[in-house]
Amino acid sequence: MSKVCKATARNARSEFELMECLLSFLGSQGYRVRVEVPNLCQSADIVATRGRWVTFIEAKVRDWRRALAQCEAHVHVADYICIAIGTHKPRDSSIRLATDRGYGVIGFDSGGNACRWLMEPRLNRDLWLPERRRWARNLREIQHVG
Amino acid sequence: MSVNHWMTFGTFAEQRYFIYPNKDVYYGVIINANMAAHAPDGLAAFLLEKTAQYRYLIDPVTHAFQHDPSAVTDSSGEVRSSIKKMATAYGEPFVRIVGKEPLRPRVLLADKDATYEFVARCLDFQREQVARPMVEADAAKYLDLGEDVRPYALVAPYFYMTETTLAQWIPACRRCVEIALELKGANRLFACIVVGQGVASNSKARKVILDSFASLGVDGFLLWVDDLDEYEAGTDELNGLLHLARGLGGGGEREVINLHGGYFSILAAGVLGNRALTGVAHGPEFGEHRAVVPVGGGIPIARYYIPRLHHRTRYRDALAILRAKKWLTTTAKEFHRNVCDCHACKEVLGGDLANFSKFGESIIRTVRRKRGMVRMAFPTSEAKVMCLKHYLHVKQSEYEFADSASPDRIVGELQDGRAQFEGAAGLEGVAHLERWEQVLMGTA
DSSP, rough: OOOHHHHHSOOSSSHHHHHHHHHHHHTTTTOOOEEEEEEETTTEEEEEEETTTEEEEEEEESSHHHHHHHHGGGGGOSSSEEEEOOOSSHHHHHHHHHHTTOEEEEEEEETTTTTEEEEOOOTTTOOHHHHHHHHHHTTTTTTTOO | OOOEEEEEOOOOOGGGGGGGOOOOOEEEEEEEEHHHOOOOHHHHHHHHHOOOOOEEEOOOOGGTTTTTTTSBBTSSBBOOHHHHHHHHHOOTTTHHHHTTTOOOOHHHHOHHHHHHHHHHHHHHHHTTTTTHHHHHHHHGGGSSTTTTTTOOSEEEEOEEEETHHHHHHHHHHHHHHHEEEEEEEESSSSEEEOOOOHTTTTTHHHHHHHHHHHTTTSSEEEETTTTTTTTOHHHHHHHHHHHHHHHHHHTTSEEESSSSOOOOHHHHHHHTTSSSSSSSEETTOOSSSOOOOOOOOOOOOOOETTTTTTTEEEEEHHHHHHHHTTTTOOOOHHHHHHTOOOHHHHHHTTTGGGGGGGGGGEEEEEEEEEEEEEEEEEEEEEEEEEHHHHHHHHHHHHHHHHHOOHHHHHHHHHHHHHHHHHHHHHHHHHHHHHHHHHHTTTTO
């Protein structure tokens, strides 16, 4: 196998592939999942709920900065915020950017075609309850996946 | 002398907003000619019922014919019906070229008789199109309208000029103004100067404009710098706007109205700007700056006007800023003291800070995007009205403040805004306040 093939084998080839893998991973962890959930004029890739806890996940094949920027709006409503990245071993500096903000990081390993926690998120203590309630009213109109 | 508060009439859906905070607030209404061509009866009813003075100007929108035909056609290539009606009203050469080719200045200069005829028809359109249905309207039976139904001023046909087209368009624009001066009769006549930002920021180009138009003998000017967002504009553009306004106004001899202006223009029209403008117009929604060629509507999003920033901010940004300042964590009283104590905010909050989220109320819809169907949140009508009521309340106080406060107080307010919000909004979020101060104080 060539060098290029080995490189692509470790990373998600598309957002679709990453999402498929993520949905299966979250399901196995006991989450109920909704996709493309609007929040404050943007759309979160995944909102996963377990019990009363709400986790926002932005999934990107490789664009960390965009994921970080999108996560900013979720701070008003999410209990936990995560970035799922389509690389097997992201740079430490990228992980640090996420963890400094309390975000969790989910990595992708296409060798085993599975996602795994690289860093678990911290509870977001900065949510604003009135905004969360407003957002949650709209959430009821969105079906769970699977 | 006061800062005249004009509002632009965008769509009929917006007409209900002209009563906020009350209809006496607005000096007058600016109506686009294509709207007047399309729905004269509706506009007549609007002016009679929703405005206090019936004072209006019709922008002849003649620049619409100089752009690529795609600017006036729909997706199937058909000329939009309102534009077609406007072309019919103006006659040749517009009927012949609309939707087929852009108007060029030499067409207007080559056939003097046709240009004379077109200017005459354009002025008649402004005199009659809305005035006649106003007089004939049922509501008018009980009113003593007299000459009130005439437009506040006639506007000579005009065309958009950039740095590269200035030399070609100026003779045609001047010719239109000269003919209009001959034909204006007892009406006031305004010329409309619509230029690219490159013209506004280029001192030589500005001089050409002023030399060409300031001495023509019109009663006033409408001024429009293409897509000049005062919040993002640099000092060159803002200085250019101010210089153009002062030059056209001739030291108070003539009216100068910025067709699409924000707080910088309002200050320029007030004490701090030494009355560089006589009036400023804005739309009820996204009307503080406007591109000459529309670039599409985009998704409507809720915006909250932060009074001390003098900027309409996306709801999510307003939320982040106000939370960073802890003004959504104390009491409604504190919110009104620090953020806004307008009637609309008091009504929405009703004493409970949690109700601030009503400004961001949304509904979910599925819309087609490049990647397929996606779900998006759209502001509810109620949220839009709340944001607008608040915005229009604050705007009214901005006009009053710019008109009557001392320069020191106005500058102090800009500096306080900067000091208060720099931490929460970042330097980019407050830098406009410093630029405005520097330009208006003549230090930039």
